[in-house]
Amino acid sequence: MKIETAEQAAPGRTSEDRIRVTTNAVIVLDGVTSRRPPDRNGGWYATELADELARLINDTDPLTALLAQAITNLVAAHDLVPGDSPSATASIVRWTEDRIDALVLCDTPVVAFGQATHVLEDTRLKDRRPQPDILAWKNKPGGWWVAEADPVAAHQARTASWPRAEIRKVIALTDGVSCGVSEYGLFSWEDLEEMPLGEVLDRIREAERGDPEHTRWPRYKTHDDQAIARITT
Numbered sequence: 406m407k408i409e410t411a412e413q414a415a416p417g418r419t420s421e422d423r424i425r426v427t428t429n430a431v432i433v434l435d436g437v438t439s440r441r442p443p444d445r446n447g448g449w450y451a452t453e454l455a456d457e458l459a460r461l462i463n464d465t466d467p468l469t470a471l472l473a474q475a476i477t478n479l480v481a482a483h484d485l486v487p488g489d490s491p492s493a494t495a496s497i498v499r500w501t502e503d504r505i506d507a508l509v510l511c512d513t514p515v516v517a518f519g520q521a522t523h524v525l526e527d528t529r530l531k532d533r534r535p536q537p538d539i540l541a542w543k544n545k546p547g548g549w550w551v552a553e554a555d556p557v558a559a560h561q562a563r564t565a566s567w568p569r570a571e572i573r574k575v576i577a578l579t580d581g582v583s584c585g586v587s588e589y590g591l592f593s594w595e596d597l598e599e600m601p602l603g604e605v606l607d608r609i610r611e612a613e614r615g616d617p618e619h620t621r622w623p624r625y626k627t628h629d630d631q632a633i634a635r636i637t638t
Contacts, residue, residue, distance in 0.1 A: 406500065406636055406637065407637040408426055408431060408634060408635070408636050408637075409602055409634070409637075410424050410426070410602070410632075410633065410634045410635075411602035411603050411605070411631070411633050412424060412630075412632045412633075413606045413610070413630070413631040414630050414631075415581070415626070415628040415630050415631075416628055418630075419448065420630040420631075421435065421436030421437075421446070421447045421448035421451055421493075421630055422434065422435050422436070422451070422579045422630040422631065422632035423435075423436070423451040423452055423455040423493075423632070424455075424632050424634055425455045425456070425458065425459040426634070427459050429499055429500055429501070430459075430462045430498060430499040430500070431497070431498045431634045431636055432455050432458050432459060432495075432496070433495075433496045433513055433577040433578065433579060433632055433633075433634055434451040434454060434455050434493045434494065434495050434496075434513070434579075435447075435451065435493060435494040435511075435512075435513050435579040435580065435581075435630070435632070436448040436449070436450055436451030436491065436492075436493045437450075437492045437493060437494070437551065439491060445491055446491055447491050447492065447493060449491060450479075450490070450491035450492060450493050450552075450553075451493040453479055453482075453483070454475055454476070454479060454493055454495070457475040457479060458471065458472065458495075458497065461474055461475055461478075462497075464499075464501050467564075468497050468499065468506055468507075468562070468564060469508065469560050469562055469564060470559075471497075472495060472497070472508065472510070472552065472559035472562060473556035473557075473559035474556070475559075476552055476553070476554070476555070476556040476559055477556045479554075480554050480556075486554055487553065487554040487555040488543075488544075488553075488554075489554075490553050490554040491553070492543075492551045492552055492553035493552050493553075494512055494513040494551055494552070494579070494580075495509070495510040495511070495513060495552050495562070496509045496510070496514065496515050496577040496578075497577075498515055498575050498577050498634075498636060500569060500636075500638070501569070502569065503568065503569055503570075504566055504567070504568065504569055505517065505567050505568075505569050505572050505575060505638070506564070506565075506566045507525050507564065507565050507566070507575070507577075508562045508563070508564050509525050509526060509527045509562060509563045509564075510527060510551065510552055510558065510561070510562040511529075511530055511549065511551045511552075512526070512527065512528075512530055512531065512579075512580040512583070513577065513578065513579050513580065514527075514577070514578060514583050515565075515575060515576070515577045516575065516576050516578075516594050516597070517565075517567055517572050517574075517575045518572065518573050518574045518575070518576075518594075518595070518598045519567065519571045519572045519573060520571065522594050522595060523565065523567065524594060525563055525564075526563070526583075527550075527562070527563045529548070529550065530549040530551075532549075544557070544558050550562070569638055572638055573598070573638060574598050574636060574637050574638065575635070575636045575638075576597055576598070576633060576634065576635045576636070577634050577636075578597075578634070579630065579631065579632045579633070580629065581609070581628075581629030581630050581631040581632070582605065582606065582609065582632065582633045584622075584624075584629070585605065585608065585609045585612070588624070589609065589612050589622055591608055591609065591612055592605070592608075597633075597635075598635075602633055602635060605633065606631045610628065613627055613628050614627075
């Protein structure tokens with residue numbers, strides 16, 4: 406496997422996105438921005454969860470079970486309380502000789518390229534955004550799910566598996582990069598199979614600088630942290 410990565414913090418801040426690469430997996434997380442102190446914010450949580458997932462990853466356990474165990478371990482180690490803890494979105498890509506498995510929880514999609522393009526995404530947060538009191542629906546049935554302090558969320562993740570021989574490349578990316586496809590329309594998913602990753606990040610930044618008032622692309626903040634990993638089989 407050839408693995409490429411690219412990351413860039415939003416201007417003026419420290420990135421809360423995290424990428425971990427192991428011998429058989431790539432993990433991409435996006436710490437959820439909050440007003441918590443830095444020692445317990447989304448970036449801290451994403452770091453802890455990424456490291457725990459990298460430690461636990463194996464060839465056989467379902468990815469949902471591995472994510473649930475990682476969340477459980479963090480709760481025990483740091484006394485995290487559901488509903489009052491930092492959180493992170495998550496994507497995992499794992500490979501064996503025969504299969505490629507993927508997991509997505511919240512808005513950190515995975516895209517696999519073969520004879521067709523396979524987009525694994527979790528749109529439940531996006532689907533809820535037009536509605537008031539969105540936080541009331543976090544990690545609730547009928548709402549949206551994110552890695553936090555309840556391992557039940559892990560079992561709500563979207564998953565997929567493909568024969569390895571049928572897949573050329575896989576990308577996992579945070580919403581600071583996927584917005585270039587899903588919201589800004591700067592690229593297609595197929596473009597991201599081949600484009601230099603640094604160029605992808607820079608073109609998104611350039612587009613956002615051209616829309617400082619968020620009129621062309623309504624959004625909560627001008628720039629987001631960016632992280633992308635590309636795996637060539």
